[in-house]
Amino acid sequence: MATFPKAASPSQQPSGSEDEDPSLDEYDLYSLAHSYLGAGGRKGRTKREAAAHTNHPSPGGHERKLVTKLQNTERKKQKAQL
Numbered sequence: 001m002a003t004f005p006k007a008a009s010p011s012q013q014p015s016g017s018e019d020e021d022p023s024l025d026e027y028d029l030y031s032l033a034h035s036y037l038g039a040g041g042r043k044g045r046t047k048r049e050a051a052a053h054t055n056h057p058s059p060g061g062h063e064r065k066l067v068t069k070l071q072n073t074e075r076k077k078q079k080a081q082l
Contacts, residue, residue, distance in 0.1 A: 024032075042050040 045053070
């Protein structure tokens, strides 16, 4: 099993580890001393902020695709008439 690296300086160690709950093992102490910031996920935002800044579903469906298709059809018709 892999072992976790020790903290670089004593300031990163949890203070008062003797006063901590005796049920905490080395992995628990490491997770308390080193906060994990995931690689992306919500990008440092809260769940509420992440939910507010998402791609919301469009009730109309593929509007941009349909508009582009109709515009291209009109262009082709105009070229054919010339």
